[in-house]
Amino acid sequence: MNPPNAAKRPVTSTHHGVTITDDYAWLRADNWQEVMRDPSVLAPDIRAHLDAENDYTAAEMADTEVLQAALFVEMRARIKEDDSSVPAPDGPFAYATRFTEGAEQPLIVRTPREGGAETIMIDANKLAEGRAYFRLGGADHSPDHKLLAYAYDDKGSENYTLHVRDIESGTDLADIIEGTTGGGSWAADSKTLFYTVLDDNHRPCRVYRHVVGTPKADDVLVYEETDPGFFLGVGETQSARYILVDSHDHETSEVRLLDAQDPTGALRLIAPRETGLEYSVDHKGDTLYILTNADGAEDFKIVTAPVAAPGRENWTDLVPHKPGTLILDMTVYQDFMVRLERSGGLPRIVIRDLASGAEHEIAFDEEAYSLGLGGGYEFDTTSIRFSYSSMTTPTRVYDYDVATRTRVLRKEEEIPSGHDPDAYVTRRVFAPTADGETVPVSILYRKDTKLDGSAPLLLYGYGSYGITIPASFSTTRLSLVDRGFVYAIAHIRGGKDKGFRWYADGRREKKANTFKDFIAAGEYLAEEGFTARGRIVGWGGSAGGMLMGAVANMAPELFGGIIAEVPFVDVLNTMLDDTLPLTPPEWPEWGNPIESAADFQTILSYSPYDNVEAKAYPPILAIGGLTDPRVTYWEPAKWVAKLREKKQGDAALLLKTNMEAGHGGAAGRFDRLKETAFSTAFALKVTGKV
Known part of the structure; x- marks a missing residue:
């Protein structure tokens, strides 16, 4: 089957004296806002x-259909189907x-603490019936435990419809609010609900107060x-x-307080927004506790302030930087x-x-691991909940x-299906970079895997927004490791x-460090015998x-394959389009190429589509x-179209667009496994492990 070749319909634009031509701009739907709400248009x-x-991707992957089915079966066999969270x-x-066994969607339940029958408050499987896509959003019970505010998205566009349910009867009230971000926050009276709505460009921009039983109008x-x-x-x-009303971008925040016992009262500003100042807020008694980077606290500190006078002039250090x-x-x-802190690349609880x-600290022994705080509803308690896992240890x-x-x-x-942690090895190594840094790399492999350069290696990376990819347990990656793969996570700058500092050194004008770190990690793993160049x-x-698009441009010979899921590859055009939701x-995070010629040149220098x-x-799968x-869907579509036009050789180039889902892929837990099995089969195919 011949691959599709997209028509070239050039669109030319000039910015800061530089003219760029986009041959595949037509793949961006002019009515994209409407498509988010109704894909049929x-x-x-x-x-x-x-x-x-x-169709082309399905044909090219047809020889892996049996493998995909086998991968799905074994991935599903590692999931306890009738599973539940620890009650909070x-x-x-x-x-x-x-x-429940066989169910794609969860149940939201509660039980009396003194004993008694379980109440199923939400059965998301029933709500999902007849819908091609369904994802449950927030499910928040009122303080008097009588009502439940819940929301769902049935398009994959993260546009949630909010409902209120009477828990005892199990019936939904007439309160229906569309176009929300999902969920809500209850006032102390258990009848006033605060929620956030999206504007026409899909940005959360307004907080409303709703009284249960009254019209949305x-x-x-x-x-x-x-500010968009x-x-x-x-x-x-x-x-x-x-109640906290929080405005933020990626480097600045501004928080307002509302007394939950006075839901019609006025908001109180804590500290006005100041570029680069971040803070978040908690409370006890007459005191606010504020986590902030104020006063040069790059790695953050905790200060206190009186509720009655919360301005910065009254902030007092409690936990110094x-x-x-x-x-x-x-x-x-x-x-x-x-x-929750991170020091030396590893988390800890204090x-x-x-x-x-x-x-005092809660101590852990493994070389690389992941921690998470579980939160909880109660304030007057002596107990906290946390989760722990490593790449070999299932979540506890x-x-x-x-x-x-x-x-x-x-x-x-x-x-x-069984798991023996002793059959696997997890390690933390440090890959040197050309500028003198060292990149932490978390590694998982079977003890019987030969580290002589013959093993294929899956190298995962992210490197943006300050997000850290944890060295946590995953049942799905075992399907690769059990077939002889080494699995590695590169904890790169960004x-x-x-x-x-690690974040700051991988953003804006320093973004190239993110890509160079990933390549350095791959080169080091090959040099040390975990794999070989061309086997990654x-x-x-x-x-x-x-990241995948950038390193494919910069060091294609290092990789035996690239899997780019919902890839942000059309960076320059997206950052030039201020109508898009996230721009x-x-x-x-990236710079403003509309206003800044320097930012324009920086983004142009690495934007995968433009380079x-x-x-x-190498073989590429874009999803x-x-x-x-x-x-947006057109980013991978345009990228693949341009790659197909330019690339040399016969390496596989595949695009798979989920026509009934958004950023997170399929919403059902087993449907998501099928998507993972598909990508895993691609990795096995391109490395000759099929």
Whole structure:
């Protein structure tokens, strides 16, 4: 079957004296906002091209269909189908999520803490019936435990419809609010609900107050964000005393308080936005606890301020800034504060007694691991919940008593088909870079895998927004490792693995460090015998997909294959289009090529789509979602069209567009496994492991 060749319809534009021509701009639907809400209105010529690409990909991957089926079966066999979360207590009830055997979607349930029958508050499987796509959003119960605010997206466009359900009767009330970001925050009266709506360009921009039982037309605008570069959200403190209205982009934040006991009251600004100033807020009594990078605290510090006078002039250091120890998160309870930190590339949990100031850590032994704080509903408690895993150790959920310093294992991820951690090795190595840095790399392989350069290697990376890819457990990657692959995660600049500096050194004018770090990690792993050059399959999604496009341009000979999921590859055109949902909020991350000639040149220098050349590329699989509001479907479509025009040789070049999903792919847990099996089969095919 011949590959589709997209028509060339040149569109020329000039910026800062530089003229660029985009031959495939026509793949961007003029009515993209409408397509997000109703995919059926996509222009016929665009749909025909995407369908042709899907048909070609299916034909090229037909020889792996048996393998895909086998991979799906073994991946599914590692999932406990009738699984449930550890119930989270709140007053008279404990709330949980669970799955029934064979079900794609979860149940949201609760049980009385003193014993009694379970109540199924939401059966998402019933809600999903008859829908090609369904994803449950927030499900938040009211303080009096009588009502549940829940939301769902049935297009994949992250445009959620909000409902209110009477928990006891199981019936939905007449309250229906469309165009929200999902979920809501309840006031103390259990009848007032705050929610965030999207504008026509899919940006969260307004917070409204809704009184249950009243028409949506009567909802009151609480706050409107007029700067298109800022996203707006609503939440609450752990104490539940205050509603938080948060405006932010990638480097600046601004928070307002509303007394949850006075839902019609006025918002109180904590500190006005100041470019580069970030902060988040929690509360106890008359005191606010603020996590911030103020006053040059690059790796953040924690300060306190009086609720009555929360301005910066009243901020007092509680946990001072410690360079190299990044404070990731904090939660304040009645008698203590818990914070999650990262030092030396690894996370740790620190407990602070609020009365005495005494602190202690929760210790862990493995060389590389992942930690997560589980939150919880209750404020006056002595217990916290956290999760722990490593690349060999399945996820374990613990309850930890801060007074007795004892932990109780509440749940360990069960692998029904069996898993022997001792059959695997996890390591942390450091790859040197040309500019004198060292890149942490987390590695997983079977003990019987020969490290003589013969093994194929899957190298995963992201490297943007300060996001750290944890060295956590994954059941799906075992399908590669059990077939002789080495699996590695490159903790490259652009993430915060080695503190905020690591992030700053991989953004804007320093973005090229992200790509160079990934290539350095691959070269080092080949030199050390974990694999060989040309035996590496790169895998990344979203901004990690941009990474894949960049390294394919920069070092194609290093890779035996590239898997780019929802790849952000048309960086320059996207950052020049201020109507797109994420463009203005993303300028602090990438630069503003509309206003700045320097930013324009920087982005032009690495944007994968703009740097495709006439040369041999490794096999490439690009995956997109038609209703994706984050990385629009036309980015991978245009990239593949240009690659097909320019590339030399006969290496596979495949585009798969999910015509019924968005950024996260399929919403059902088993449908997602099928997508993972497809990509895994591609990795096995291009490395000769089929």
